[in-house]
Amino acid sequence: MDVDPEVPSAPSAASDHVVALDQAVAVIGGFPVLAGATLAVSSGEIVLLSGPNGAGKTSILRLCAGLLPIARGSGSIFGFDLATQRDSIRPRVGLLGHRNGLYGDLTVAENVAFWGSTVGATPDEIGAASARLGVDGRLNDVVVSKLSAGQKRRTSLACLVARRAELWLLDEPHAGLDAAGRDELDTVLRQAVSSGATVLVASHELERAGSLADRVVDVIGGQVHDSGASS
Amino acid sequence: MTTTPTIPAEQPAATRRAGTGTTATRVLGIAMVVTMGWLVAFGLGFSPADRDQEDAVRILYVHVPTAWVAYLAFIVTAVGSAMYLFGKKHSLGFDRFAGASAEIGVVFMALTLVSGMLWGKLTWGVYWQWDARLTTTALLFVSYIGYLAVRGLGGSHQQRAKRSAVVGLLVVLEIPLVHFSVKMWRSLHQDASVLDSEGDVSMDGLMLFSLFVGVVAFTLWYAWILLHRTRVMAMEDMLDDHGLDRALDARRAEAEEQS
Amino acid sequence: MSRWQIARLVASKDLRIERRSRVLMNQVLPFAGVTMVMFAFALDASNVLERVAPGLVWLATLFSLLVLVQRSFAIESDDGALDALRVAGVDPVAIYWGKAFALAVQLAVLEVVLLIAAVLLYGADVPLGGIVLLATTLVTATCGLASVGTLYGGLTAGFTGRETLLPLLVLPVVAPVLIGATRAVESALGTGGVALSEGWPWIGLLSVFAVAFGAGGALAFGPLIEEAT
Amino acid sequence: MLGILALQDAGFILGGYAITFAAIGTYTWRVMSNGRKLAEQIDDSDKYWT
Numbered sequence: 166m167d168v169d170p171e172v173p174s175a176p177s178a179a180s181d182h183v184v185a186l187d188q189a190v191a192v193i194g195g196f197p198v199l200a201g202a203t204l205a206v207s208s209g210e211i212v213l214l215s216g217p218n219g220a221g222k223t224s225i226l227r228l229c230a231g232l233l234p235i236a237r238g239s240g241s242i243f244g245f246d247l248a249t250q251r252d253s254i255r256p257r258v259g260l261l262g263h264r265n266g267l268y269g270d271l272t273v274a275e276n277v278a279f280w281g282s283t284v285g286a287t288p289d290e291i292g293a294a295s296a297r298l299g300v301d302g303r304l305n306d307v308v309v310s311k312l313s314a315g316q317k318r319r320t321s322l323a324c325l326v327a328r329r330a331e332l333w334l335l336d337e338p339h340a341g342l343d344a345a346g347r348d349e350l351d352t353v354l355r356q357a358v359s360s361g362a363t364v365l366v367a368s369h370e371l372e373r374a375g376s377l378a379d380r381v382v383d384v385i386g387g388q389v390h391d392s393g394a395s396s
Numbered sequence: 397m398t399t400t401p402t403i404p405a406e407q408p409a410a411t412r413r414a415g416t417g418t419t420a421t422r423v424l425g426i427a428m429v430v431t432m433g434w435l436v437a438f439g440l441g442f443s444p445a446d447r448d449q450e451d452a453v454r455i456l457y458v459h460v461p462t463a464w465v466a467y468l469a470f471i472v473t474a475v476g477s478a479m480y481l482f483g484k485k486h487s488l489g490f491d492r493f494a495g496a497s498a499e500i501g502v503v504f505m506a507l508t509l510v511s512g513m514l515w516g517k518l519t520w521g522v523y524w525q526w527d528a529r530l531t532t533t534a535l536l537f538v539s540y541i542g543y544l545a546v547r548g549l550g551g552s553h554q555q556r557a558k559r560s561a562v563v564g565l566l567v568v569l570e571i572p573l574v575h576f577s578v579k580m581w582r583s584l585h586q587d588a589s590v591l592d593s594e595g596d597v598s599m600d601g602l603m604l605f606s607l608f609v610g611v612v613a614f615t616l617w618y619a620w621i622l623l624h625r626t627r628v629m630a631m632e633d634m635l636d637d638h639g640l641d642r643a644l645d646a647r648r649a650e651a652e653e654q655s
Numbered sequence: 656m657s658r659w660q661i662a663r664l665v666a667s668k669d670l671r672i673e674r675r676s677r678v679l680m681n682q683v684l685p686f687a688g689v690t691m692v693m694f695a696f697a698l699d700a701s702n703v704l705e706r707v708a709p710g711l712v713w714l715a716t717l718f719s720l721l722v723l724v725q726r727s728f729a730i731e732s733d734d735g736a737l738d739a740l741r742v743a744g745v746d747p748v749a750i751y752w753g754k755a756f757a758l759a760v761q762l763a764v765l766e767v768v769l770l771i772a773a774v775l776l777y778g779a780d781v782p783l784g785g786i787v788l789l790a791t792t793l794v795t796a797t798c799g800l801a802s803v804g805t806l807y808g809g810l811t812a813g814f815t816g817r818e819t820l821l822p823l824l825v826l827p828v829v830a831p832v833l834i835g836a837t838r839a840v841e842s843a844l845g846t847g848g849v850a851l852s853e854g855w856p857w858i859g860l861l862s863v864f865a866v867a868f869g870a871g872g873a874l875a876f877g878p879l880i881e882e883a884t
Numbered sequence: 885m886l887g888i889l890a891l892q893d894a895g896f897i898l899g900g901y902a903i904t905f906a907a908i909g910t911y912t913w914r915v916m917s918n919g920r921k922l923a924e925q926i927d928d929s930d931k932y933w934t
Contacts, residue, residue: 195643236552256743266736266739268734386649413931451893458901500911539824569867573867576831627933628915631923631931
């Protein structure tokens with residue numbers, strides 16, 4: 166009953182771009198959260214999506230993660246079509262959403278181990294990911310529901326690091342983090358990029374995320390006009 | 397949702413075709429009205445009373461056809477669901493076909509239950525008996541109300557179609573399981589039944605013919621209303637898309653203002 | 656990671672959460688227990704109670720099933736974990752098997768406690784020969800209930816109004832389990848003079864049900880959670 | 885005897901027919917009037933049955 170006609174190995178569109186959206190429209194409950202998004206992100210780029218609340222930043226990230234169906238227009242990630250080849254896209258993509266996607270009754274170590282294991286990460290890699298975000302040691306055995314907002318965010322990031330995604334989709338990643346955490350996050354992202362990953366960040370904190378990004382793209386009224394896409 | 401529908405303002409409303417009828421549905425409709433008339437004439441008039449059940453047998457001429465059409469409708473729903481799900485194009489037409497059929501099936505199943513209870517009161521002396529067929533019908537009735545509720549959950553047309561197609565196939569899986577379990581349960585409790593016989597009648601001649609007319613009449617009505625309902629559903633989906641067009645324009649205008 | 660390993664990972668995660676939060680122990684079991692006592696109030700005659708005790712056990716189990724399924728998917732949708740599972744591309748069949756197994760374990764614990772409660776509260780007695788039949792009934796019925804519960808739990812997870820939609824979808828489907836398991840337990844306990852041998856055909860029905868919905872659920876679960884908004 | 889029985893049952897039998905026809909009549913009316921209403925808002929070119 167798996168209805169998607171999957172061709173897992175072959176990307177449908179020959180595209181150099183990691184993310185390629187062309188006039189993508191997405192709808193939630195009859196409302197067009199995206200009213201035509203055109204965006205092209207090359208491999209190894211850090212692109213910042215900026216815009217006011219409700220402009221559609223989160224929706225672009227969810228669309229790229231394959232969580233939001235594409236209603237009109239077209240889009241591909243790593244050359245795989247977003248409408249028909251979502252199963253091939255997902256193992257390569259990691260999303261840090263508004264919500265952390267953690268299990269409140271499990272400890273930090275158990276959460277990172279669970280999310281790491283789903284993609285076959287080794288215990289060493291999982292331990293390294295926790296250490297990278299500073300949620301190892303004392304915090305390891307604390308139940309997630311007892312953590313502060315910032316510590317939860319760090320744990321969620323550690324899960325993402327353990328997942329070794331090729332495309333990172335981050336929604337307001339700096340929110341809730343202290344100064345040290347923000348610096349660590351920037352370092353983690355730069356390292357990820359230098360090892361071949363591509364990063365798409367949605368944030369309205371321009372001065373913070375802007376220094377990190379190679380390029381800033383404005384999202385207004387559910388639309389994106391990316392100058393890089395036409396070139 | 398894949399093709400861009402035309403904006404409704406293109407054609408003046410006065411020149412548009414009224415309703416969902418075509419020559420085919422009109423022919424079907426006329427045939428249906430004629431056979432319905434026959435059904436009333438034969439069912440209530442020409443056919444004789446049964447030896448055991450007397451005039452109560454006349455209820456069967458509507459009860460049995462409605463039950464038959466209800467099950468036919470649910471099988472059509474399952475076929476439509478499968479065609480949508482396993483078809484290469486995931487055509488929404490099959491989804492609407494399945495949905496329309498299920499809706500009509502629920503109406504018929506409600507009628508089957510009501511006429512079955514009236515007949516039961518006359519034949520068994522009670523409105524409700526834990527008879528295998530009645531009980532199965534009641535459970536399926538609730539299940540397909542659940543199916544219609546799943547159709548109403550929201551999301552895009554394709555999401556609705558995929559979700560309800562899966563449920564449509566699962567509920568059909570339920571028919572044999574429920575029927576078999578209820579039958580097995582009743583067979584262990586023969587003492588509980590009011591009458592020993594299951595109420596089956598041996599029909600011949602005019603009685604059989606009346607029943608046949610009933611089956612034809614209700615099947616024709618089913619086919620006729622199914623075509624209309626599917627078309628109405630298609631128009632509902634189109635209007636949704638038109639609404640989306642307007643919302644998209646509004647959203648784009650909002651972006652113009654801000655930039 | 657193979658499908659089995661991921662299923663085990665998901666199941667052990669769910670069971671660990673239950674061990675920490677004790678929702679089954681502290682809330683669902685007391686709820687089921689109160690239901691049993693309420694039945695006793697409603698059917699105020701000891702000979703009636705003894706006669707209907709097997710049915711009451713399974714009715715209480717069905718109500719608790721609804722609560723457990725809600726809980727099982729509240730874990731996933733509270734903090735967006737279901738989204739994360741979908742993005743991570745975790746095999747939906749493995750998620751289904753894992754969650755269904757965890758649910759089955761919890762249901763089995765509940766059923767054992769309820770059966771003991773029925774024996775104590777309603778004064779049913781267990782003949783030794785009935786224990787094998789009782790255990791088999793418990794296993795097959797639990798598999799069927801967990802399959803259906805997980806399937807429809809996944810379908811309704813994340814929608815508003817899931818609390819009311821879930822019973823509407825689940826209860827008609829599990830009617831065969833209620834019938835089959837009740838009859839089988841009746842003959843295992845010898846309720847109303849039913850012979851032991853009459854119980855075994857019901858095991859066949861329960862097994863067919865469990866296999867049909869276990870397989871159908873594994874196939875359908877992926878498309879269903881895929882289309883949750 | 886037979887005639888009395890038939891009279892007693894007439895309510896049930898006619899009632900059964902009446903409920904059935906009333907229900908499918910109501911459903912038909914709803915579908916058809918809905919169709920008329922929606923058809924006014926949609927171009928003929930979009931109506932696949934034309």
